Each structure stands twice: as C-alpha cells, then as structure tokens.
Amino acid sequence: MSDWPYPNPIHLSLVGIHATHDAGYTVDRRAGTEEYLFDFFDTPVVLQDGRERRSFAGNVFILYTPGQPQYFRAEAPLTHTWFQASGDGIAECIEQYRIPVNQAIEMPPPEFLASLLKEAHRHTVRKQRNGEDAVAETIRSLFRRLARSLYPSEVAELSPYQKQVLAELHAVRAQVYRDLRRRWSVDDMAALANMSAQRFAVAYRSCFGTSPIDDLIDVRLRHAEMLLRHLPLTVVDAAQYFGFNTGSNFHVLFRERMGRSPRGLAKSGDKSSERLITPSLHDEDLLEVSEAARRVNLLYIQPAGYWSFDRFDDHSVGDDLGKHPRAPFHNTVAPTPGRCGGTALLLDGNSYAVVPDTVVDTAQSYTVSAWLRPDRWGRMTAISLGNFHHGAFYLQFIDSEGGFKFAVTVSERDPFAIYAPSITLSETGVWHHVVGVHDRPAREIRLYVDGKPAGRSRFETPWRADGPVYFGCCQVMDTFMDHWAGGIDDVRLYDRTLCDSEIAVLHSGDCAGRAGKESR
Amino acid sequence: MRSLVPPGEIQIHELAIDAIHNRGFELDVRENTPYYTFAHYNCPIVLEDSGGRREWPAGVSVLLAPDTPRYMRAESADLLNTWFHCSGPGIAPCLTAYGIPVNTVLDLGELPFLRPILEEVRQERAQKALYWEDAVSDLIRRLFRELGALRADLDNSLTPAQRRLERTLRDIRAQVHSNLAYRWTVPEMAALGGLHPTWFAMVYTRQFGTSPINDLLDARLKHAEALLGNLPMTVARISADCGFANVEHFTRLFHKRLGYPPGQVRKQSTRKGA
Numbered sequence: 150m151s152d153w154p155y156p157n158p159i160h161l162s163l164v165g166i167h168a169t170h171d172a173g174y175t176v177d178r179r180a181g182t183e184e185y186l187f188d189f190f191d192t193p194v195v196l197q198d199g200r201e202r203r204s205f206a207g208n209v210f211i212l213y214t215p216g217q218p219q220y221f222r223a224e225a226p227l228t229h230t231w232f233q234a235s236g237d238g239i240a241e242c243i244e245q246y247r248i249p250v251n252q253a254i255e256m257p258p259p260e261f262l263a264s265l266l267k268e269a270h271r272h273t274v275r276k277q278r279n280g281e282d283a284v285a286e287t288i289r290s291l292f293r294r295l296a297r298s299l300y301p302s303e304v305a306e307l308s309p310y311q312k313q314v315l316a317e318l319h320a321v322r323a324q325v326y327r328d329l330r331r332r333w334s335v336d337d338m339a340a341l342a343n344m345s346a347q348r349f350a351v352a353y354r355s356c357f358g359t360s361p362i363d364d365l366i367d368v369r370l371r372h373a374e375m376l377l378r379h380l381p382l383t384v385v386d387a388a389q390y391f392g393f394n395t396g397s398n399f400h401v402l403f404r405e406r407m408g409r410s411p412r413g414l415a416k417s418g419d420k421s422s423e424r425l426i427t428p429s430l431h432d433e434d435l436l437e438v439s440e441a442a443r444r445v446n447l448l449y450i451q452p453a454g455y456w457s458f459d460r461f462d463d464h465s466v467g468d469d470l471g472k473h474p475r476a477p478f479h480n481t482v483a484p485t486p487g488r489c490g491g492t493a494l495l496l497d498g499n500s501y502a503v504v505p506d507t508v509v510d511t512a513q514s515y516t517v518s519a520w521l522r523p524d525r526w527g528r529m530t531a532i533s534l535g536n537f538h539h540g541a542f543y544l545q546f547i548d549s550e551g552g553f554k555f556a557v558t559v560s561e562r563d564p565f566a567i568y569a570p571s572i573t574l575s576e577t578g579v580w581h582h583v584v585g586v587h588d589r590p591a592r593e594i595r596l597y598v599d600g601k602p603a604g605r606s607r608f609e610t611p612w613r614a615d616g617p618v619y620f621g622c623c624q625v626m627d628t629f630m631d632h633w634a635g636g637i638d639d640v641r642l643y644d645r646t647l648c649d650s651e652i653a654v655l656h657s658g659d660c661a662g663r664a665g666k667e668s669r
Numbered sequence: 670m671r672s673l674v675p676p677g678e679i680q681i682h683e684l685a686i687d688a689i690h691n692r693g694f695e696l697d698v699r700e701n702t703p704y705y706t707f708a709h710y711n712c713p714i715v716l717e718d719s720g721g722r723r724e725w726p727a728g729v730s731v732l733l734a735p736d737t738p739r740y741m742r743a744e745s746a747d748l749l750n751t752w753f754h755c756s757g758p759g760i761a762p763c764l765t766a767y768g769i770p771v772n773t774v775l776d777l778g779e780l781p782f783l784r785p786i787l788e789e790v791r792q793e794r795a796q797k798a799l800y801w802e803d804a805v806s807d808l809i810r811r812l813f814r815e816l817g818a819l820r821a822d823l824d825n826s827l828t829p830a831q832r833r834l835e836r837t838l839r840d841i842r843a844q845v846h847s848n849l850a851y852r853w854t855v856p857e858m859a860a861l862g863g864l865h866p867t868w869f870a871m872v873y874t875r876q877f878g879t880s881p882i883n884d885l886l887d888a889r890l891k892h893a894e895a896l897l898g899n900l901p902m903t904v905a906r907i908s909a910d911c912g913f914a915n916v917e918h919f920t921r922l923f924h925k926r927l928g929y930p931p932g933q934v935r936k937q938s939t940r941k942g943a
Contacts, residue, residue, distance in 0.1 A: 152762055152765070153762050153766055154676060154759070154762045154763045154766050154767070154810050154813075154814070155810075156674045156676065157674065157675075162895060163892075163895050163896075163899065170902075174901075175901060176900065176901055177901070182899060241674075245675055245800075245803070246800060267847070270847060271843045271847065274842060274843050274846040275839045275840070275842065275843045276839065276842070276877075277818065277839060278817075278821055279766070279767060279814050279817065279818065282766075282810070282814055283811070286807050286810060286814075289803075289807055290807060293799075293800050293803060293804060296799055296800060297798050297799045297800070300799055309792075309795055309796070312795065539683075550701070550703050551701070559690075559696065560688070560689075560690060562685075562689050562690075563685050563688035563689070563690065564683050564684075564688075565685065565688070565696065565752070566683065567698065568701070570701055607697075609695070610690075610694070625683065625794075626684075626791055626794065626795065628794050628795045628797070630794075
C-alpha cells in the first residue's frame with residue numbers, strides 16, 4: 150500500500166496522432182531515447198526487430214524501452230501514431246499487463262489508441278488539478294486495452310447481448326418447465342422469447358445442447374418417473390397427466406430414453422421414498438402417527454424444495470421431492486462425500502447450478518437451510534434467489550465480514566443489502582449447518598449457524614423475486630459472481646418460518662436420519 | 670532497481686444506478702458495514718453524518734466510512750439515488766490526495782461524471798475482460814478525482830459564472846495546444862468559447878499568467894525543441910509543423926526565447942546518438 154493514488158507517475162511528453170511523413174523517412178537512434186517510445190505504424194515500414202531489420206506491411210507496433218536502439222524507415226509515405234512517455238508508472242504498466250517490449254507486434258488497428266492519446270494529451274495541456282493522475286490513468290487504460298487486444302482468447306466471455314439472449318432462454322425454459330402439462334409447440338416457446346421459431350431452436354440447442362422439444366420430452370419423462378415412483382398411479386394416468394397422446398407412445402419413449410419400462414418402475418417403487426410419502430396420501434394413517442412423525446413430515450416432506458445431492462449425473466441434479474425441474478450445472482461440478490454418507494455438491498469456485506424455478510415467494514416468510522463447507526477464505530455465495538438484476542436473498546460466506554451471512558436486498562430496483570452475520574469462523578473445510586429465516590410478520594431476518602441463533606436484523610421491505618435459485622453463486626447485474634468453493638449438501642427451502650426448535654431438530658436430525666437411511 | 674508499487678486495488682461490491690423507493694422509505698443500519706458507501710441523492714433526503722441528522726435538498730452526496738451508521742429517510746419525496754459499496758487499500762490514498770471528506774454530506778449538486786463512470790464499472794463487471802479488476806480500480810479512482818476537483822472548485826469561492834469561465838478557458842487552451850501547426854489568432858481562440866477577443870485575452874492572461882499568443886509560442890517552441898532532439902526532420906519541416914510560416918522567423922524566435930539556436934539542439938542529439 151502506498152500513500153498516493155498513483156505512486157508511480159506517467160509523464161507524456163510527445164504525441165503524434167496519425168502523423169504523416171514522406172517516403173524515405175528514417176529514424177536511426179543508436180543510443181535510443183531517454184524515454185519510452187510507443188509507435189504504431191499504419192503503413193508499410195522497415196523495423197529493427199531484435200538484431201535484424203524486417204519489413205512489415207503496416208499495422209504493426211513496437212514499444213522501445215529507454216536506451217534501446219531505435220530504427221525505422223519508410224519506403225513509401227508513412228502514417229503512424231506514436232507517443233513518448235517517461236516515469237516509473239510505464240514500467241509498472243508494462244510488467245503488470247505483460248506488454249512485449251522492443252519487438253515488433255502485428256495487430257489490427259487499435260481503434261482506442263487515437264482517442265485515449267488525445268484524452269491523455271488533453272489532461273497534460275489542460276493543467277487541471279491532479280492532472281498527472283488523470284494522465285497516468287489514461288495511459289494505464291491504453292496499455293490495458295492493448296493487452297486485451299494482444300491476449301483476446303484468455304477469457305472467452307459473452308457479450309452483454311449474448312448474456313441477454315442466454316437469460317431469456319433460461320427464463321423461457323423455466324416457464325415451460327413450470328407448466329409441463331401444456332401442449333407446447335416450438336412456436337409458443339419462441340414467442341415467449343420474442344424470437345422466430347427457427348432462431349429460437351438454434352439458440353436453444355447451442356445453449357442447452359438439445360432441441361426444445363427433446364428437452365421437453367425428457368423433462369416430462371423424468372417427472373413421470375418421479376410420480377410413478379412416489380405415487381400409486383397407473384402408467385396410463387402418468388402418460389395422460391403429462392399430455393402424451395397414448396400410453397404406448399409414452400411407453401416407447403420411456404423405454405428408449407430412461408432405459409427401462411415405466412411399468413416395472415411403478416410396481417417396484419423405491420421403498421424408502423414411499424415410506425416418507427405415504428403418510429400424506431392416506432389421511433387415516435396420518436391421524437395415527439406420533440408427534441415426532443408429524444414433525445418429520447413437516448420438516449422433511451413439506452419443504453418447497455429439497456436437494457440431498459445424493460444422486461446426480463454429470464450435467465444436472467434434481468430435487469428429491471420432484472417439485473422442480475432439474476438444475477443444470479455450469480462448469481465442473483463434482484460429487485464429494487456428503488456430510489455423513491451420501492454425496493454432496495462440490496463446487497470449484499467457478500461452477501454453479503441453476504434451479505430454473507422460483508422455489509419460494511421471497512415477499513412472504515421463508516426459510517433456507519443448508520449444510521455448507523467453505524473450502525477457502527474469501528467472499529462466496531452458496532445459495533441465492535433473485536431476479537436477473539440482483540438477489541432477493543443470499544446465503545453467503547464472507548470471511549472479512551465475520552463468516553456466514555444471510556443477506557436480503559431492500560427492493561426490486563435497489564440491491565442495497567441488509568443482513569444478519571454470524572460469529573467468526575476459525576477454519577475452513579468444515580461442515581456447518583446454516584439457516585436463514587425471513588419472518589414476515591415479525592419484520593426481521595434471522596441467521597442460525599449449527600442449530601443456534603447467530604444474528605438477526607430488521608427488514609421492512611421484502612419483495613417478490615421471479616428468477617431462478619442459484620447454488621454456488623449469485624447474479625448481480627447480469628454477472629455471475631461470488632462463486633462458492635467447497636461443499637453444499639442437503640439444501641431445503643420452506644415457504645414458512647421455521648422456529649428455533651425445528652432448526653435445532655434439522656441440525657441434529659439430519660445426521661441421524663441419514664445414518665438410518667444408509668444402514669437400510 | 671527499486672520495486673514498483675502498483676496502485677492499490679479498489680473493489681466495488683455492489684452498485685445501483687438510479688435506484689427508486691417510495692416516499693417514506695427508511696434505512697437504518699447501525700453496525701456491520703465493513704466497506705465505504707458512496708451515495709448521491711436526486712431527491713430531498715434526511716441523512717445522518719458527523720454533524721447529526723437533518724434533511725438536505727436534492728443533489729447531495731456522501732461518502733460513509735466503514736463501521737459508521739447508515740441512515741436515510743425519504744421524507745418529502747420519493748427516493749432516487751445512485752450508490753455503491755467499495756473497499757480496498759486504494760481508497761485511503763485517493764481520499765487524502767483528492768481532499769474528499771468522509772461522513773460529511775457534500776452539497777455539490779449534479780455529478781455529471783457519476784453515471785458514465787458507474788455504467789463503465791458495470792460493463793467491466795459484466796464482461797470480465799482481461800484485467801477488469803484493475804480497470805474498475807482505475808475507474809473508481811477517476812470518480813474520486815472528479816469528485817475532489819468539483820469540491821475544490823466549489824470551495825475556491827468563485828461564483829458559478831467564474832467557474833464556468835475558468836473551465837471554458839482550460840478547454841480553449843487544450844484545443845489550441847492540441848493543434849500547434851494551425852495559425853491561430855486571438856479572435857479565433859476566443860470564438861471557440863464564444864467570448865469577445867479583448868475580454869478573452871484579458872481573462873486568459875489573468876488565469877494562466879501569460880497572454881494567449883505568448884503561451885502558444887512557448888508551447889510551439891517547446892514542441893519544436895523536443896522534435897529537433899528526437900526526429901530526423903529538417904528544421905524547415907519542424908518549423909512548419911509547429912505553425913511558423915517562415916524558418917528565419919522561427920530560428921530567430923527560438924534563439925531569443927531559449928537562448929541557443931535550433932541547430933545546437935540537433936548537433937547535441939546527433940552526438941549523443943552516434
């Protein structure tokens with residue numbers, strides 16, 4: 150840290166913008182200059198490049214360091230843009246942005262060069278207060294943009310327009326997923342995105358790797374599988390429910406894509422899930438169950454969404470209750486051993502998963518519960534839900550702000566955050582049970598860490614978000630940021646507040662319940 | 670060789686441009702703010718700073734230091750504000766160098782630079798091109814610099830008209846000195862800012878300590894000297910490039926003002942190069 154905004158100044162002494170010279174113009178300075186010389190040649194030129202002299206067809210630049218012999222000669226009329234500058238700030242810039250020196254580099258004409266040089270020169274002659282800093286900043290910006298042109302492929306980023314298209318596709322997909330019984334056509338879907346059907350299909354395939362209709366059939370089959378496994382339905386019921394014309398068409402598709410017969414699935418049924426589901430289906434049984442079972446029912450069956458992450462493929466993960474579409478992964482997501490048995494989501498600080506559904510209404514009371522294992526220090530978001538502009542809530546780990554944090558934003562248009570932080574953590578790589586509660590009637594938010602209350606804050610202005618749920622990042626102004634590096638397990642979202650005792654049960658009960666499931 | 674210290678980093682955590690709330694909106698955060706918050710209000714607003722709590726007219730700005738209370742309430746109109754949270758080692762030097770007080774409401778009126786800079790920050794954050802963190806740091810430094818300049822302008826007890834005039838003169842000087850080859854006349858210069866020539870010459874001399882033509886000649890000769898020392902152009906070409914119609918006139922003036930003839934500069938630099 151230093152005491153000046155720009156500890157190393159940059160002085161601009163001479164500037165030539167699109168300067169012209171006659172044919173035969175030659176510069177030959179054996180001892181170089183005392184300053185740095187940057188020169189971009191629009192027209193053909195012969196340059197000293199290292200030990201030899203080479204001729205270039207134009208669109209080439211060279212940056213000479215002080216004392217370096219300079220030679221260039223134009224056989225034809227010459228146009229070039231150049232500047233001489235001095236000061237330690239130049240050396241710092243060159244090093245920081247890895248600008249090659251004393252060698253000729255060919256590149257397309259940098260359109261920013263003339264305008265930034267004019268700006269820097271203007272700052273030099275205008276004699277404004279702190280004008281030196283303005284010059285330093287402008288020249289730094291010039292070198293930074295030069296570096297971006299020189300190393301373009303290092304970050305393959307989407308343009309804002311591409312991002313917008315991507316966001317629209319995700320939104321359309323979420324809407325389609327929410328209404329699987331409707332007989333969607335590609336035209337209908339394209340209309341939602343204001344695109345032509347053809348363009349929509351192409352964009353959809355490039356974004357999700359599958360055609361819109363195939364994707365729809367897949368998700369319907371996955372839902373049918375979930376229903377068949379958990380509910381006492383016939384195959385024909387399931388087929389009709391999802392709008393398949395005939396049972397046999399459904400049967401063929403199911404066999405083809407899921408690799409087995411739907412009938413076999415309906416008969417065998419997953420016993421463990423069945424046991425959990427049954428009480429809610431038979432009211433007379435429900436009357437018999439004990440208070441403990443009722444609590445289990447409320448905590449484990451009623452969440453608006455539950456992701457145990459015990460079963461997932463390379464590309465996506467589904468929720469255990471079958472209420473939401475599968476969450477596709479972005480970048481590398483791997484399974485990691487869960488907190489006690491099973492598996493958890495392992496994110497590498499770049500990857501994240503998106504549940505294309507607004508699982509809870511953030512304007513009302515809700516609870517978000519998860520087991521989190523931060524693997525490094527820093528600023529990371531485990532779970533967030535918001536609109537495309539910013540989150541309505543973030544469940545985060547921020548070491549500089551005290552550890553875990555449950556943050557909510559004050560309005561749809563304003564990302565100002567109010568939050569309840571936790572006590573400071575002493576180590577990373579350890580699982581913690583973290584719960585954020587929004588209590589609408591009490592007008593406050595609460596944070597629980599490892600079953601105990603950790604912090605609370607007043608919150609007056611809840612708003613309803615309509616975006617997807619993110620595991621492992623948050624979206625702030627079209628940007629995915631604060632990526633999670635570490636494990637995420639057993640995420641539950643409830644559309645109500647959980648009381649202190651329920652959260653304590655979740656904290657202590659998860660392990661026991663999981664151990665029981667494993668031993669069966 | 671001594672090690673080079675790059676400018677300290679500045680991170681933007683969150684930012685909002687023209688965020689809107691209904692009248693009556695209140696925010697009261699007492700603790701847990703590990704970052705600086707800058708806010709500019711386009712509406713009358715009740716704020717709390719080191720001088721206590723009171724209502725301010727539209728157009729005030731405030732920079733709150735970490736761990737100071739954040740309080741605002743839109744009492745008499747809907748709330749329209751632009752704000753950002755930032756932190757990092759680069760902030761403190763900016764505040765000192767550019768003279769920006771913290772926890773003090775500044776009544777600076779419109780901030781014309783605020784929106785373009787923040788839009789650019791937003792763009793950088795969205796695109797994440799190479800060295801975008803650095804670009805964001807530089808942009809925020811620029812914002813603080815502009816803020817400091819505006820504040821200093823308002824503090825130097827000039828009337829708004831005087832301030833406008835001063836800015837006009839700087840702009841004219843920048844335009845004139847960016848094109849040294851052109852044969853400028855005082856009326857032409859004055860016309861750039863829509864001023865009367867006599868009046869222009871008078872206020873120019875008062876501001877820069879030298880008359881417009883003398884200032885221009887000095888700049889031309891300085892440029893010519895640099896060119897003579899650096900480029901293999903003939904003295905005639907250089908004198909033409911620097912806006913002198915006549916080489917003899919150039920040589921005479923050069924000798925008179927700088928104390929040695931142009932040829933001497935050329936000879937010295939050739940000896941050095943050989």
